[in-house]
Amino acid sequence: MAKPSRSHDNPQPPQWADRFLEWYCADELLPEIQGDLHEAFLDRLEDQGLLMARLLFIKEVLLFFRPSSFERSRQNKNMSGMMGLSKNVLKVTLRNFTRNSRFNLINGFGLILGLTCSLLILLWVHFERSVDNFHPESEQIYRAYFNGVSEAGEVTFTQGASPFALYTLLHDFDGVSNAVVYASEERLINYGEVTYRSEGAMASSSLFEVFDFPMLIGNVDNAISNHQTIFVSQTLAQKLLGDKWADQAVGTTIRIDDGDDLTIAGVFAEIPGNSSLQFDFVINIEMIAEQRPEWAQHWGYKGSTVFAKINQSVDPKSIEDLINPIYEKSAGYGVGGDEVMFFPFAKNYLWTQFEQGVASGGRIQYVRIFSGAALFLILIACINFINLSTAQSARRAKEVAIRKTAGADRITLIFQFLFETGLLVFAALVISLLLTFLLLPELGHLTGAEIAFPATDPIFWLAILALGITLTCVAGFYPAFVLAKYLPSKVLKGTAISSSTNPLLRKALVVFQFTLSAILIISTITVQNQLNLIQFENLGLDRSNVLLIDMPEPVRQQFPVLRDKLLQNSGISAVLRCSDPPTNVDWINVGYDWEGRPEDQSNYFYMLNTEAQFKDVFGIKMTEGRFFDDRIPTDTAGLVMNETALAQMGLENPIGKLMTEPGKEKRVFRILGIMEDFNFKSLHQDIEPLIIKYVPHRTSDILIKTAPGETLAAIAQLTKSWREIYPDLPLDYEFLDDSYKALYEREMIVGKLAYIFACIAILISCLGLFGLISFVALQKTKEIGIRKVLGASVRSIIGLLSRDFIKLITISVLIAAPLSYILMAQWLRNFAFSAGVQWWVYVLAGVIAICLALVTISVESLKAAMASPVDSLNSD
Amino acid sequence: MVPERLGNLEETILLIVMIEDDAYGVSVAKAYDARIGKSISIPAVHTVLKRLEKKGLLTSSMGEATAERGGRGKRIFEATRYGYNVISEIRKQRIRLWEMIPQLNLKNG
Numbered sequence: 001m002a003k004p005s006r007s008h009d010n011p012q013p014p015q016w017a018d019r020f021l022e023w024y025c026a027d028e029l030l031p032e033i034q035g036d037l038h039e040a041f042l043d044r045l046e047d048q049g050l051l052m053a054r055l056l057f058i059k060e061v062l063l064f065f066r067p068s069s070f071e072r073s074r075q076n077k078n079m080s081g082m083m084g085l086s087k088n089v090l091k092v093t094l095r096n097f098t099r100n101s102r103f104n105l106i107n108g109f110g111l112i113l114g115l116t117c118s119l120l121i122l123l124w125v126h127f128e129r130s131v132d133n134f135h136p137e138s139e140q141i142y143r144a145y146f147n148g149v150s151e152a153g154e155v156t157f158t159q160g161a162s163p164f165a166l167y168t169l170l171h172d173f174d175g176v177s178n179a180v181v182y183a184s185e186e187r188l189i190n191y192g193e194v195t196y197r198s199e200g201a202m203a204s205s206s207l208f209e210v211f212d213f214p215m216l217i218g219n220v221d222n223a224i225s226n227h228q229t230i231f232v233s234q235t236l237a238q239k240l241l242g243d244k245w246a247d248q249a250v251g252t253t254i255r256i257d258d259g260d261d262l263t264i265a266g267v268f269a270e271i272p273g274n275s276s277l278q279f280d281f282v283i284n285i286e287m288i289a290e291q292r293p294e295w296a297q298h299w300g301y302k303g304s305t306v307f308a309k310i311n312q313s314v315d316p317k318s319i320e321d322l323i324n325p326i327y328e329k330s331a332g333y334g335v336g337g338d339e340v341m342f343f344p345f346a347k348n349y350l351w352t353q354f355e356q357g358v359a360s361g362g363r364i365q366y367v368r369i370f371s372g373a374a375l376f377l378i379l380i381a382c383i384n385f386i387n388l389s390t391a392q393s394a395r396r397a398k399e400v401a402i403r404k405t406a407g408a409d410r411i412t413l414i415f416q417f418l419f420e421t422g423l424l425v426f427a428a429l430v431i432s433l434l435l436t437f438l439l440l441p442e443l444g445h446l447t448g449a450e451i452a453f454p455a456t457d458p459i460f461w462l463a464i465l466a467l468g469i470t471l472t473c474v475a476g477f478y479p480a481f482v483l484a485k486y487l488p489s490k491v492l493k494g495t496a497i498s499s500s501t502n503p504l505l506r507k508a509l510v511v512f513q514f515t516l517s518a519i520l521i522i523s524t525i526t527v528q529n530q531l532n533l534i535q536f537e538n539l540g541l542d543r544s545n546v547l548l549i550d551m552p553e554p555v556r557q558q559f560p561v562l563r564d565k566l567l568q569n570s571g572i573s574a575v576l577r578c579s580d581p582p583t584n585v586d587w588i589n590v591g592y593d594w595e596g597r598p599e600d601q602s603n604y605f606y607m608l609n610t611e612a613q614f615k616d617v618f619g620i621k622m623t624e625g626r627f628f629d630d631r632i633p634t635d636t637a638g639l640v641m642n643e644t645a646l647a648q649m650g651l652e653n654p655i656g657k658l659m660t661e662p663g664k665e666k667r668v669f670r671i672l673g674i675m676e677d678f679n680f681k682s683l684h685q686d687i688e689p690l691i692i693k694y695v696p697h698r699t700s701d702i703l704i705k706t707a708p709g710e711t712l713a714a715i716a717q718l719t720k721s722w723r724e725i726y727p728d729l730p731l732d733y734e735f736l737d738d739s740y741k742a743l744y745e746r747e748m749i750v751g752k753l754a755y756i757f758a759c760i761a762i763l764i765s766c767l768g769l770f771g772l773i774s775f776v777a778l779q780k781t782k783e784i785g786i787r788k789v790l791g792a793s794v795r796s797i798i799g800l801l802s803r804d805f806i807k808l809i810t811i812s813v814l815i816a817a818p819l820s821y822i823l824m825a826q827w828l829r830n831f832a833f834s835a836g837v838q839w840w841v842y843v844l845a846g847v848i849a850i851c852l853a854l855v856t857i858s859v860e861s862l863k864a865a866m867a868s869p870v871d872s873l874n875s876d
Numbered sequence: 877m878v879p880e881r882l883g884n885l886e887e888t889i890l891l892i893v894m895i896e897d898d899a900y901g902v903s904v905a906k907a908y909d910a911r912i913g914k915s916i917s918i919p920a921v922h923t924v925l926k927r928l929e930k931k932g933l934l935t936s937s938m939g940e941a942t943a944e945r946g947g948r949g950k951r952i953f954e955a956t957r958y959g960y961n962v963i964s965e966i967r968k969q970r971i972r973l974w975e976m977i978p979q980l981n982l983k984n985g
Contacts, residue, residue, distance in 0.1 A: 035941070035948030036901035036918050042944050043902070056917075063919035068926065 011050050013041045013057040021061045025069050033064055092399075093420045100392060103771055107388045108428050110767045111471075114381025115432035117760055120443050121374035123436070127451045128367050131274045131349040135212045137309070140177075142316055142342035144170075144306040147357045148590060148604050149339055157604060158341070158354035159588055162306040164289060164296045166340070167204065169326065170306065175314035180206045181285055182277065183304035188552055188729065189232075189281065190255040191240040197552075197730050198236060200281035202304070207282060208268070210309050213275075218250045218266025229265035230254065231282040237267045256283070257553035273450035276349040299327060307345060316342035338590060353830075361830060366750055369827070373757050376516045380761055383513045384768035385475045387506055389421060390482075391775040401488035413484040421476030422468075429468050447749055478505075507808055510772070514812030514849060515819070517758075517765045521845040522820040523827075524758040529835040530828065531751045542619040545711060546736035547718070548581055549702040552729060559702075565721045566704065571714030573707045574617050577699035579609040581736060582618060585680040585690065591662030592691075594651065603648055605641070606680065606688050609695040617705045618678075625655040625673030628694040636694050638672040645689030646674050669693065703736065762849070766856045769805065773857045777801060777864035784864055785872035797865035802857045809853045813846040820845075882966065888912065889924045890933055890963060893953050898939065900950040901925070925953055933959035 018034070025033055037060055044053035097104050135141060144162045147155045167181035182203040189196050207213070208220045208231075216234060232254075237245040240254065249267045256262055262283065271278050285304075289296035310316050323340050341357060352362035400413060437453050444451050454460040555562055563575045580586050590604045612635070614620065615627040623643060628635045639659065646654055654671045661667045677687045706714035715733070722731045777784075784797055821837055828834040882890070892907045893899040899907075905921045908914070928934045939952040955963075974980060 031938075031941075031945075031948040032901065032951040033918075033922065035945035035950050036922070038946050038948070039902040039942075039944045040905065040918050043906070060918050063917060064922070068923075 011045060013038065014054055017058045017061040021064065024065055029069055033069065037061065089416050089419055092416060093423060096420060103388055103392050104424060106767050106771045107385055108424055110384045110764045111381050111425070111428040112431050112435070113760055114377045114764055115428060116435045116439070117757060118374040118378040119432060119436040120439060121370050123440065123451050124443060124447060124449065125367050125371050125374070127274060127449050128350065128363060132276050132346050134272065134274065138346045139344065140309050140312055141210060141345040142308050142310055143345050143348050144308065145341045145343050145354070146302070147339045147341050150602065155357035157588070158357055160305060161302040162304060163299045163302045164285070164304060165299045166306045168296070169323065170308050173319065175311050175319055176308050177311055178206050178210050178309040180204055180210050180307040181304050182207060182307065183285070184279070185283070186550060187281070188257050189236065189240065191252070194240060195728050195730065196236070196239060197732060198280040199278065200283065201279040202283045202285040202288060204285055210307060211277070213271060214269045216267045216269050217246060220266065228262055228287060229284050230262040231266045231268055232264055233280045234267055234270055236280045259553060308342065310342065365827070365830065369750070370753070373520070376520060377757065377761055380513050380516050380764050382471060382474065383509045384764055385471070386478065387509050387768055388771045389475050390478050390506060391772055397483060397486055400483045400486060404488040410484045414480040417480035417483065418472060418476040422472040425472045425475065426468050429464060433464070446752070510769070510805070510808045511812050511815070513765050513768060514809050515816045517761045518813050518816030518845055518849050519820040519823070520758040520761045521848055522816060522841055523824055524754045525841045525844060526824045526837055527751050527754050529838070530831065531748065533835040543583060543736045545706045545708060546617070547704040547706065547715070547733045548736050549704065549731070549733045551577070551700050551702050554726065554729065562725055565725060566718060569714065569717035569721065571707050571710035571717050572704055574613050574705040576611045576613045576617060576703050577696050578614070578701045578703055579699045581701055582608065582680055583736060589662065593660040594649065595657055596651065603689065605645055605691045608690065608692045609698050610692060611696045612694065614692070617703065620678065621676040623674045623676055625671070627673055635672065637669055638694060639669040640673045640675055640692045641671065642675045642687070642690045643677045644687050645691060648689050762852060766852055769853055770856045770860065773801065773805065774860040777860050781864070781872045784867070785869035788869040794865045798858065798861045801861035801864065802854065805853060805857055806850065809850055813849055817842045882962070886924055886928060887966065889921065890928055890955065890959060893934060894955045894963070899953045900939065929953070932956060933962060
């Protein structure tokens with residue numbers, strides 16, 4: 001840029017700014033802009049000096065950096081350069097979307113469905129896995145279990161109930177930094193006018209030290225010395241004391257079960273939804289220990305849960321080994337067989353089933369099943385996406401060839417395809433996220449978990465981004481690279497492209513996709529079968545028309561008053577007490593002795609206390625002997641057992657034989673009768689040995705049998721009578737049937753969800769099939785036209801189009817059958833009573849898959865077959 | 877006639893173009909500086925000139941190059957007939973408004 005009139009010592013504007021201007025500024029705008037800036041620079045040089053002039057020059061160059069300076073006049077626009085390219089990419093993308101809007105809609109819709117479902121499932125899975133993991137050093141917290149060990153050294157059962165004595169022992173144990181004893185309680189809490197039935201706990205105050213349940217007001221340490229204290233949750237404090245709870249709570253005395261008066265020592269924050277321990281109040285359990293020292297020291301009274309925080313450097317096994325001899329010595333009854341086992345607390349929520357002392361299952365199975373389902377759904381949706389994208393891209397071979405001829409390089413073309421795919425993927429992701437957000441409360445409702453949308457979690461967004469990019473690459477990669485490779489000369493001559501880009505790959509993907517769908521269908525039918533079995537299985541126990549009431553303390557003391565009052569009502573036919581609902585007996589006792597018991601034999605029994613009417617109310621059948629009779633007072637020293645118990649004891653001629661209860665008192669019971677087996681646990685388990693005793697005063701539930709067809713009247717009468725006797729006590733009843741179903745809540749939810757997911761999976765697969773067949777039909781338009789001209793029938797053309805697909809789907813079903821059999825057999829192992837996997841399920845699933853595919857295919861193929869050959873052959 | 881909506885700066889620059897001979901970016905900026913007493917950046921002037929041209933109030937043509945500009949041409953702006961119409965319409969409107977201010981009329985008339 002030599003300027004003759006200016007010598008080199010004349011000041012110049014900064015060169016880089018000038019160059020920058022020349023770079024961005026459109027050629028035809030450059031003279032006026034650059035000229036003006038240079039002229040202004042010289043003017044300012046005189047007025048304001050070199051520095052200001054330069055600074056202003058730079059400032060104005062930067063101010064000119066805006067789209068209006070980049071503009072070219074129309075005739076000068078060309079395809080080269082960055083701006084031209086990306087504009088073109090965008091334009092081609094939009095044109096392609098509008099031209100193939102149907103393909104893209106199907107594609108996007110399938111992807112949105114799959115993504116939304118998977119996101120929902122994964123959020124739930126994440127929630128389940130997060131339960132109990134929020135406590136500090138949660139990996140050091142263990143829960144004590146007791147393994148029942150047979151003489152042969154085999155673990156026969158594992159139970160989570162521990163005695164208070166274990167807590168006392170652990171508290172000062174070497175290697176154990178802290179211990180907690182915990183027992184769930186339901187109590188009536190009364191303050192002034194208000195009474196609430198609350199779910200709470202009896203626990204040692206170390207509960208607040210080991211676990212992260214922050215105290216809002218009050219101090220745990222102060223409360224330890226005084227045992228007559230209670231901690232309440234914020235919600236309960238608000239309910240009892242109103243808005244001023246924060247000022248009033250500490251020091252206020254509240255009444256429990258119309259008995260003890262306890263002083264509030266602290267208010268703790270709401271227990272988070274992802275804690276397996278849920279309670280609204282905590283009563284200091286040391287109070288009970290002081291009042292009943294015999295209970296607190298006895299190793300046989302297992303009614304609480306014990307947690308231990310074990311130092312990181314210490315192996316919990318070594319503590320087990322130290323405790324077991326102490327336990328055996330202290331237990332008091334000669335039969336050993338129980339061994340302590342520490343299980344990590346953080347895993348306890350997901351692992352609740354034990355086989356031979358090793359965690360074998362629990363919620364983890366559902367977490368796994370659903371993680372699998374989420375994976376399936378995302379795979380199916382992705383395969384759809386890949387299939388449709390590749391199928392469709394073959395149609396664009398000509399476009400690619402022409403662009404190549406015009407000078408586009410491979411990178412440009414690859415970018416074009418990736419961009420298109422990415423746009424679709426991310427649009428689908430955004431919509432899915434929105435749907436997930438909207439549907440999350442619904443999922444929470446269904447599963448009973450409060451799952452929050454992790455909007456603030458950076459890892460969540462990173463994962464979403466990674467998913468989007470992966471999907472874009474996987475789905476866009478194939479068309480991008482394959483198409484960009486074509487030789488334009490061949491394509492334009494029409495020789496290079498066969499009817500599809502890679503039929504083998506696409507066929508394999510279709511098979512894979514339908515295999516997954518078929519597995520889901522088979523699994524769903526099997527799960528439904530099993531659920532039906534559970535719901536309608538005859539347990540050997542007539543559980544219809546029975547109401548269940550948890551017995552509060554005031555009622556326990558004067559039960560006959562309530563019973564007599566209730567029995568005056570026509571709708572109520574029987575009232576009796578039980579220690580557990582007979583659909584879920586939970587109390588195990590070990591160490592019974594009897595005449596002729598082999599020295600090395602130790603048995604465990606489930607125990608139930610009840611009254612004489614039990615047999616009639618539940619329709620229990622006796623195989624030998626008799627049930628209790630309320631007219632024979634000595635029957636309280638008798639017992640009745642089921643056939644399983646008798647078989648396990650190996651006793652002959654049992655009636656009249658004597659059994660000695662474990663414990664210091666060595667009470668003796670006479671065997672009165674043997675019952676037919678009935679199921680008193682969930683169907684997950686085999687029928688267990690059961691002993692029923694006639695001990696009406698040691699019970700906690702009231703069962704009310706209503707007259708057939710008068711259930712509603714009976715409930716009204718029950719409510720009325722209850723109000724008359726206990727105007728202040730809330731009445732909570734449920735149907736025994738419902739409480740039974742609650743045992744299978746998880747399975748019911750799984751059943752429902754499995755059903756939904758299977759439907760969605762098959763829907764997505766069919767969408768994909770629909771897209772593929774319409775693509776094939778389109779490609780074969782000319783072939784079909786020529787065939788029709790030569791006299792082919794509509795039927796033969798439909799056959800031509802669908803034959804391949806039907807073959808593929810049949811193959812899929814054949815592959816899916818054994819796979820789903822393995823999966824389902826494993827799931828069914830959780831049930832002692834299983835419906836099994838029936839052969840007709842496979843046939844049904846196959847028929848469903850093929851029928852749905854046929855319907856999907858026939859719509860498109862019929863259209864293609866019916867089209868007039870004149871139109872199809874006329875097209876060019 | 878509904879006058880074209882003009883901003884204050886647009887109006888001022890339009891007037892300056894009408895006053896100056898062979899108005900172009902730098903000359904307009906200088907005139908603005910001299911007559912209004914405030915400085916204005918070259919990009920701002922360009923923007924306004926372009927906008928006025930788009931509205932049809934100005935036309936432009938490439939003028940000759942000068943030495944100060946390193947031999948680069950300048951874009952010369954000229955008001956159109958429509959531009960003159962608009963500016964006189966604005967003037968009339970303003971005068972009508974001024975006449976309605978009692979204090980001003982008392983003092984001056």
